Amino acid sequence: MMKVQLLRNASLVLTVREKTILVDPYLAPKGTYNAFDFTGNDRRNPLVDLPLSEQQLADLITHTDAVLLTHIHSDHWDDKARELLSENIPVLCQPVNEASIREQGFKNVTPVADELIWEGIKIGRTGGRHGTGQIGERMGIVSGYVISDGAEVIYIAGDTIWCEEVQQALDKYKPAKIIVNGGGARFIEGDAIVMDVPDILQVCNHAPAASVWVVHLEAVNHGKQSREEIRKALQEHRLSDRCFVPEDGGILF
Template sequence: MSNDQAIKYSLTLDPSISKSATRDHPQPAASLPEAKKTNITPRGSNGDENASIYFIGTATTILEWEGIRILTDPNFLHAGDHVHLGPGVTATRQTNPAIDLHELPRIDAVLLSHYHADHFDQEVEASLRRDLPIISTPHAKECLVDKKGDDKFTDVYDIDFFQNMMLDIKTPGGGEKAPAIKVTGMPGKHVPDGPLSVANDLVGAVPPTNGWMVELGYKVSDDSSFQSGYRIYISGDTLYVNELEEIPKRYAGKNIDLMLIHLGGTTIPSPKMPLLMVTMDAEQGIKLMQLINPDVTIPIHYDDYDAFLSPLEDFKKAVSSAGWDDKVVYLDRADMYKFAVKQ
């Protein structure tokens, strides 16, 4: 694939249309609750932050910019709730989300790395309004549309590795530049290469997963070209695999401002029988930081389920040993990170 393989989808987000994310609560909250703590880059601020990421828990965040909100990997179960992760594999949630599902403000789109219950839980699947735009994998689209019958989601977009689509943002007036978001699928693998991967391809026990490159920027009116003002790489639930090494090649000379990295060292079939690791642990996380070389890294997906066997403290120690404390921001649930998108 080329470095810029756009697909046929076209999506325009209109922040003036106030719709609830769920079917049963027609009036969304006016805004996110006040953050418990607001963070900026460890290297200092010019006071020009115009965008934010709010951490809800697990891999669930809300990206807010230019009046729109994108929800990633919605999981709103509570401590003690269970998720099904594959044949004979379950996990129990250990924490509560920063907010409940019905407390969400207006959400304009969902970015779903893969169709797994700890990223798209059973309550979310039952409750989200069916016309909420969802960007995900071809496998997830099959599950959310083709296999749902009359209760299917009606606005699902599937993106494969290195395919991209544009999300235009409707704003009043106009001008030489119009805000837009470019979403590109990034490689990801839940299962390491080898016989297990071949077996999983046959039985489909662990679903395929995407990472994402989310670029916030502007379209120039005279030629419709896109100018990226901020790049966010979201690793998704992947191990460190060879396919990831294609990312810095394709983005050579293009700065990656922020990385949201899924950690935890998730193991299956259970914490008492950790036969297979399916998400990065601290060691792999450090290796990915070295590969991608983002300005700032924020770890997520690290302690919410009992299947996570690589605690955040391991990653913190590895970061300090590498001398990278000034490159990492740690968010607790209900914390926010603010940053500046360049025009």
């Protein structure tokens, strides 16, 4: 069985076939970085600490077999992660980010163009849209991943709103477990750049047999929707039995 733990924001610890994969590591202490620009507030990021002690973080880094990156925005691949991780660790990424990651000093970088097998684990890359209009274009290319150990299929959607690419991924892979980035993050102008409540409901309604987990919450200064708000909406739509909003450090499955 695959296991997933939420660290903070979109950072996940995925255990599959006795391998530990660190997804979108955002590892700096609370308040390390400036607020994102054009957000209407100056709260420093991350807004909260990791749910790990320094020793626990060191142990995690020691036991990490690979890193999987949906994209390389600073709240998914930060300076602290690059400092802590070995330059020789396998890094799996979307093709558009390969050169940048190599320039950062990492030597074992594998782009996932479509699908590949790594250590017996099947990883398929999916598309997404990190916002709409000009803001979506400026946010750049983002990816999600569908991961299978041969018995189970999970879909990590990444930084995307509900869009045709997400629908296509759900239709193609029919994952039983789905992890979406929520919170409705946005700038002063423009639409949300990750899923808000209506988008999360779309995912649940389009995949009625799947269980869904909502992460990417309450950790960055441009997030707009809280865990409480999302849980309330899920309860109102009678989805609390299969759509979950874990706390930082929580075990998803």
